[in-house]
Amino acid sequence: MNEQRNVTSNERRQAANPPSETKTRILECSRKLFSERTFAQVSLKEIAEAAGVSAPLIIKHFQSKENLFKQTVDFSTSAAALFKGPFEELGRTSITETLSAPTTAHYSIIRTMTVTDGSDTSLSAIGEAVKRDILSVLEQRIQEEAPFPDPEPQLRAQAAMALLTGLSLMRRVGDTDFQEFPPDALADYYAELVQQILNGHAPAQ
Known part of the structure; x- marks a missing residue:
C-alpha cells in the first residue's frame, strides 16, 4: 500500500x-x-x-x-579548466589543473574510467566523450593559435592528452610516492613538455 x-x-x-x-x-x-x-x-x-x-x-x-x-559522460567541464587562457600558457594551465583537480570530480577521465563496468559500451562512451569534449576543443585551438604548422593539430592534441592523462593516472594510482614530488618541480617539468607538443614545429626543410 x-x-x-x-x-x-x-x-x-x-x-x-x-x-x-x-x-x-x-x-x-x-x-x-x-x-x-x-x-x-x-x-x-x-x-x-x-x-x-x-x-x-x-x-x-x-x-x-x-x-x-x-x-x-561529459568532459566539457574538464576541457574548460584544462584549456582556459592564452595559448602560450596552456602547458602550465593544463598541468596545474591535472595536478590539482579533485580526484573524485565527475569530469575526471581517470575517475570515470575507474567507475565503469569495463564493458565495451562504457569504454566506447568515454572515448566518444573525450573526442567530442576535449580533443576537438584542443585541436581547434592548435589549428587557430599554434605558432607552428607541424605536425597536424589532431596528432598534437592526442599527444598532449596522452601526457596529461598519463600524469593523472600516475597521480591517482600509478605511483604511491607521487605526493612526495615538489608540486612546483612537477609543474615546471611537465608544463614545458606539454607546451612544446602544443606549439609544434616549423616544416622540415
Whole structure:
C-alpha cells in the first residue's frame, strides 16, 4: 500500500514537470551517484529515488542503465579548466589543473574510467566523450593559435592528452610516492613538455 502511494506521488511529480526537465534531473542525479561509486554499485532504484521519479520512467527515457551512464559522460567541464587562457600558457594551465583537480570530480577521465563496468559500451562512451569534449576543443585551438604548422593539430592534441592523462593516472594510482614530488618541480617539468607538443614545429626543410 505504501509503495503504491509512493509511486502515485512520484507520477504526480513527474506529470508536473516537462519531460526535458525530468531527463535533466535524472542525468544530474546519475552523474553525481556515478562519480561517488562504481557503475555496478549504483542501482536504478537509487537514481530514481534521488531524482524523485520511478525506475520505469528512467527506462522509458534512457532504455537501460548502460545507456543512461553513456549520456552522463561529459568532459566539457574538464576541457574548460584544462584549456582556459592564452595559448602560450596552456602547458602550465593544463598541468596545474591535472595536478590539482579533485580526484573524485565527475569530469575526471581517470575517475570515470575507474567507475565503469569495463564493458565495451562504457569504454566506447568515454572515448566518444573525450573526442567530442576535449580533443576537438584542443585541436581547434592548435589549428587557430599554434605558432607552428607541424605536425597536424589532431596528432598534437592526442599527444598532449596522452601526457596529461598519463600524469593523472600516475597521480591517482600509478605511483604511491607521487605526493612526495615538489608540486612546483612537477609543474615546471611537465608544463614545458606539454607546451612544446602544443606549439609544434616549423616544416622540415
